[in-house]
Amino acid sequence: MSGNVLRAACAAFLSGRGYAARTDFIVPGTDIRVDVAAVLPRMRDLKMRLKRGFVPTGILHPLIGAGWVTVTEIVRRTGYPAGHVAAVLEEAAGERWIDLDFQEPEPRCRIRDYRPPAKECLLAFDGTERLAEKLERLEALAGCYSRAQFVFPYDLDEKTTETLAGLGAGIVRYHREHGVFQELVPAESLEIDDPGRFALIVEYVLYEHIWIRTGEVL
Amino acid sequence: MKKPRVFSFTGKGGSGKTTLASLMLAALLRRGTFRDILVIDADPDANLSATLGIPVEATVGQAVDRRRNELKESAGRGRKLRFSLWDTIRHDRSFDFLVMGRTAGEGCYCAVHSALTESLLDTMAMYDLVLMDFGAGLEHFSRRAGNPSDTLLISCDPSRLSFDTARRIDELVRELSLPYERIFLVGSRFPREAEDLFYQLAREAGIESLGVIPADGDVAARNLAGDDLLSLDPVNPALRAAEGLLERLVASGPAS
Numbered sequence: 001m002s003g004n005v006l007r008a009a010c011a012a013f014l015s016g017r018g019y020a021a022r023t024d025f026i027v028p029g030t031d032i033r034v035d036v037a038a039v040l041p042r043m044r045d046l047k048m049r050l051k052r053g054f055v056p057t058g059i060l061h062p063l064i065g066a067g068w069v070t071v072t073e074i075v076r077r078t079g080y081p082a083g084h085v086a087a088v089l090e091e092a093a094g095e096r097w098i099d100l101d102f103q104e105p106e107p108r109c110r111i112r113d114y115r116p117p118a119k120e121c122l123l124a125f126d127g128t129e130r131l132a133e134k135l136e137r138l139e140a141l142a143g144c145y146s147r148a149q150f151v152f153p154y155d156l157d158e159k160t161t162e163t164l165a166g167l168g169a170g171i172v173r174y175h176r177e178h179g180v181f182q183e184l185v186p187a188e189s190l191e192i193d194d195p196g197r198f199a200l201i202v203e204y205v206l207y208e209h210i211w212i213r214t215g216e217v218l
Numbered sequence: 219m220k221k222p223r224v225f226s227f228t229g230k231g232g233s234g235k236t237t238l239a240s241l242m243l244a245a246l247l248r249r250g251t252f253r254d255i256l257v258i259d260a261d262p263d264a265n266l267s268a269t270l271g272i273p274v275e276a277t278v279g280q281a282v283d284r285r286r287n288e289l290k291e292s293a294g295r296g297r298k299l300r301f302s303l304w305d306t307i308r309h310d311r312s313f314d315f316l317v318m319g320r321t322a323g324e325g326c327y328c329a330v331h332s333a334l335t336e337s338l339l340d341t342m343a344m345y346d347l348v349l350m351d352f353g354a355g356l357e358h359f360s361r362r363a364g365n366p367s368d369t370l371l372i373s374c375d376p377s378r379l380s381f382d383t384a385r386r387i388d389e390l391v392r393e394l395s396l397p398y399e400r401i402f403l404v405g406s407r408f409p410r411e412a413e414d415l416f417y418q419l420a421r422e423a424g425i426e427s428l429g430v431i432p433a434d435g436d437v438a439a440r441n442l443a444g445d446d447l448l449s450l451d452p453v454n455p456a457l458r459a460a461e462g463l464l465e466r467l468v469a470s471g472p473a474s
């Protein structure tokens with residue numbers, strides 16, 4: 001079975017269960033690719049975004065959980081040109097997502113009581129190819145997701161099972177002929193200690209998801 | 219994958235479903251185990267809003283009717299059902315609240331209704347716990363749609379009739395193979411001296427009993443005065459009893 005089919009099936013399964021899912025998701029600002037990123041929205045914060053718009057976390061993520069941050073630091077952390085950063089910050093200040101302070105020697109800003117619009121961010125990987133590399137990607141994303149799971153369309157050997165379970169990752173057996181995803185080892189629930197990048201992922205995935213939902217007929 | 223716990227409340231009209239649901243919510247909020255809680259009033263004769271102290275501004279029924287009209291008369295322009303369902307949810311400080319209400323086209327199985335079911339399921343998935351107050355009627359059960367629940371609580375007051383109703387609900391659930399993991403009987407408004415009788419009648423009905431909420435003067439008085447049940451004195455015996463029921467439910471429940 002191609003990895004493409006596996007990823008699509010996995011995303012379809014999760015989005016049928018209230019998740020906003022995205023296959024082949026490149027975490028913004030990095031070159032890290034996640035096979036399926038799935039986000040479970042939180043109603044209050046989702047509704048707030050439907051009214052006020054989504055938070056431009058591509059630029060604002062360094063502010064989340066951080067207090068005052070200088071504009072120079074934001075430019076450095078996000079890698080965007082200074083002019084673009086300044087424009088986004090001014091707009092975000094206008095929408096009251098952030099406070100801007102033009103102090104000397106350099107301006108700084110801070111985010112106003114930010115809450116991510118999601119309860120959980122689940123990362124799923126097709127375990128059949130380049131498993132070691134995917135484990136590295138996962139490690140690079142430590143602290144910014146709630147659970148991780150690896151999906152296999154066949155029974156997994158004991159050694160790999162132990163390795164994955166030892167890392168707290170879940171193992172899911174996909175029965176292609178029946179369209180069933182069977183959770184063999186439940187994924188451990190992890191602390192979010194990189195709230196900025198967690199926010200970055202969930203705002204992106206949710207934004208795209210909501211955009212599709214607006215195209216519903218009924 | 220996260221799955222919400224769903225507690226549904228049913229039973230004969232006037233048997234104490236709404237009171238039980240409200241007391242359970244009060245107990246849940248004090249306990250603090252669940253972070254995101256959605257309370258759904260699915261009884262067409264809605265009265266949860268009074269016991270929770272939240273005025274009803276809009277119902278799902280109204281949203282469905284509005285959408286159906288828009289589809290008929292203005293080629294579907296207007297707010298999509300999913301979004302107006304979300305608009306209908308009220309946000310209290312510590313829980314969210316949704317009133318189903320009635321639709322003009324009762325009993326209709328049209329596309330709008332199936333879209334509603336779909337959106338409702340997605341919406342419920344966003345919560346850690348959903349409490350649903352059903353009407354007395356069994357039509358919810360035969361309708362089946364949008365009704366995933368792990369636990370069904372049937373309220374019984376001290377009357378023969380309410381045990382008969384409980385038995386009929388239990389039979390119907392079995393007949394239709396509805397996906398409840400657990401069904402419990404709860405005694406509502408029982409005087410202390412009649413509690414043994416409740417357990418005996420529950421055994422005769424063949425339904426596992428969860429416990430009893432005693433008849434309580436303050437609960438009754440608040441109903442008359444139109445006051446909510448969320449601000450009861452923490453030592454109120456009915457509230458304490460609800461805490462006991464909750465303890466048993468959560469301790470024996472499927473892992474969330």
Ligand SMILES: Nc1ncnc2c1ncn2[C@@H]1O[C@H](COP(=O)(O)OP(=O)(O)O)[C@@H](O)[C@H]1O
Nearest residue numbers: 231232233234235236237407432433434438441
């Ligand atoms: N434990 C109790 N103690 C005192 N009065 C109660 C108790 N439970 C219910 N009642 C009263 O019984 C009446 C019906 O209860 P309610 O919860 O509205 O029933 P239902 O929702 O099943 O129609 C209300 O007046 C309510 O205040």
Ligand SMILES: [Mg+2]
Nearest residue numbers: 235236261265
């Ligand atoms: Mg009621």
